[in-house]
Amino acid sequence: MKLYINNSPQQVEWEHNESVEALCQRIKEKPITIQMRKYGTFEQVGTIGNLPADDHYISTLPGDIVLYNHNQIVIFYDEHAYHYTRLGRIIGKSKEELYQLLGKEDILLTIYIN
Numbered sequence: 408m409k410l411y412i413n414n415s416p417q418q419v420e421w422e423h424n425e426s427v428e429a430l431c432q433r434i435k436e437k438p439i440t441i442q443m444r445k446y447g448t449f450e451q452v453g454t455i456g457n458l459p460a461d462d463h464y465i466s467t468l469p470g471d472i473v474l475y476n477h478n479q480i481v482i483f484y485d486e487h488a489y490h491y492t493r494l495g496r497i498i499g500k501s502k503e504e505l506y507q508l509l510g511k512e513d514i515l516l517t518i519y520i521n
Contacts, residue, residue: 438519449485470497484509
């Protein structure tokens with residue numbers, strides 16, 4: 408799966424779980440584009456539609472991608488802890504680069520398969 412933020416490709420390590428498998432099946436039909444919004448001072452949140460979840464109380468790091476409440480995709484640019492299902496992680500970027508990418512304004516997220 409490919410992930411773009413504001414039309415910029417991001418390298419992601421995806422988890423191997425039921426939530427990611429369901430997301431992959433969904434985007435085989437058509438790509439997903441989500442208008443994300445800043446929430447608090449640590450994350451971007453957008454509605455992705457219902458996916459299976461296996462929530463656990465976890466601590467997140469900048470770059471983590473999680474599912475919240477079965478239907479919200481969340482990408483972190485700072486640390487946080489709550490009940491989430493892990494989806495993946497943006498790799499190859501520092502905390503400062505992630506803040507520049509995610510922390511200043513709402514973003515447009517696109518996920519698709521080649």
